[in-house]
Amino acid sequence: MQAKAVTVGIPVRDLERAVAWYRSALELGEPDLRPMDGLAEFNLGPFWLQLALAPELAGTAGISVNISVDDATAEHRRFTEMGLQVTPVQRFEGVVEFFELIDLDGNAIGFVTELG
Secondary structure (H helix, E strand, O other): OOOOOOEEEEEEOOHHHHHHHHHHHOOOOOOOEOOOOOEEEEEOOOOEEEEEEOOOOOOOOOOOEEEEOOOHHHHHHHHHHOOOEEOOOEEEOOOEEEEEEEOOOOOEEEEEEEOO
């Protein structure tokens, strides 16, 4: 199988609040698509981020999103300065640096930088 694209779906309680939060946190413009009521999608290059209105699923375990970035520590600092909720940076020497950004609904989005 050769995947052409990846879409990461994140359930949220309030779509418009979530869109505003993700736009601010990830420095995004308006959603690239709103294919139907209750969905907003951002084209992030290597993958699509889809926010889906699903209050009953928002913040529950099971979602796993990790975004590779050039400098996880710098992103952590930026999110912290914005007053957003983040976990401490974990560093596994020679392997990765990793932390999670927690959205309004309790969903955790991992940010990782490969080391070495």
